[in-house]
Amino acid sequence: METPQSLSRKKSIFRHFSRRGQGDTSPAPLAEYPRPPRKLQRRRTGAPTDIPTPTALLEQRTAVAIDASKPRQPKIVAHVQRVHIIHPAHEHSKSSPPLPPSPPLRVLPKALTATPFSTKPLITSWDVFLPPSQVFTLYLGFLPQNMDDKWFIYSEGPDQAGKLKVHFHRGWTGMKFAELFVVMDTKGEGAGTIVGxxxxxxxxxxxxxxEEAKYMIRTACKWTLAVDLEDRK
Structure with missing residues (x-):
């Protein structure tokens, strides 16, 4: 049977083999359930797929505004998303009406250097009906732009009696070869008649x-002015 003296001696032996500075504190108890060792895993050689890309981070980014003016009230969080609307460029053109086409210009006698009849001309009558569109085309005339244009055509009048004179010149020489005498209806729709x-x-x-002069005038009006001259039957 152990005596109280022997117990105190054993206690002193335990203190002799304990670390210095620990005092009489007892060691920390071990965990009741120790964690099992983790299983080794092989590292992935490829790039991780669960990491978001920078583009996805930019798309998910939202602006957060916090109302801190009233600290006692609950905080208000508002999510703001910017939306850019691209307006098509042709919307402005639809709002404004298109510009009207410019009216055709009448050819002036001084638009091209031309010469009068070199000899005494011949005169004869001619009876050709002209609808208003053809009278207006003869009234405007034609100005040659290049060497392929063979005719220079301009008009004078009409006067108060409705008399209109149409002059025909060569396009590259300016030599005059014919005149048409037209009487037009200035009070009606504007139709007319070639009288000479x-x-x-x-x-x-x-x-x-x-006959050659009439044929040449018909040819000049058809190919230059798109006007067909037909005799009355």
Whole structure:
């Protein structure tokens, strides 16, 4: 049987083998349930797929505004998202009406250097009906732009009686070869009638006859002005 002296001696031996500075504090108890060792895992060689890309982070970014003016009230969080609306450029053009086309201009006698009849011209009557559109085309005339344009056509009038004179010149020389005498209805729709023709029947035009002069005027009006001249039956 152990005596109280032997117990105190054993206690002193335990103190002899304990660390210094620990005092009489007892060691920390071990965990009741120790954690099992973790299983080793192989590192992934490829790039992780669960990491968000910078583009996704930018798309998920939202602006947060915190109302801190009233500290006693609950905080208010508002999510703000910016939306950019692209307006098409043609919307402005739809709002404004299109500009009207510019009216056609009348060819002036001084638009091109031209010469009068070189010899005494020949005159004869002619009866050709002209609708208003053809009268207006003859009234405007034609100005040649290049060497392929063979005719220079301009008009004078009409006067108070409705008399309109149409002059025909060569496009590249300016030589005059014919005139048309037109009487138009200035009070009605503007229709007219060719009542006569004057042409150069001299040597410069190879002694042109009446039929040849009418044929040349028909050709000039058709190919230059898109006007078909037809005799009345």
């Amino acid at each position: 023709i004057k042409w150069n029947g001299g040597e410069e035009m190879n002694w042109m006859s009446e």
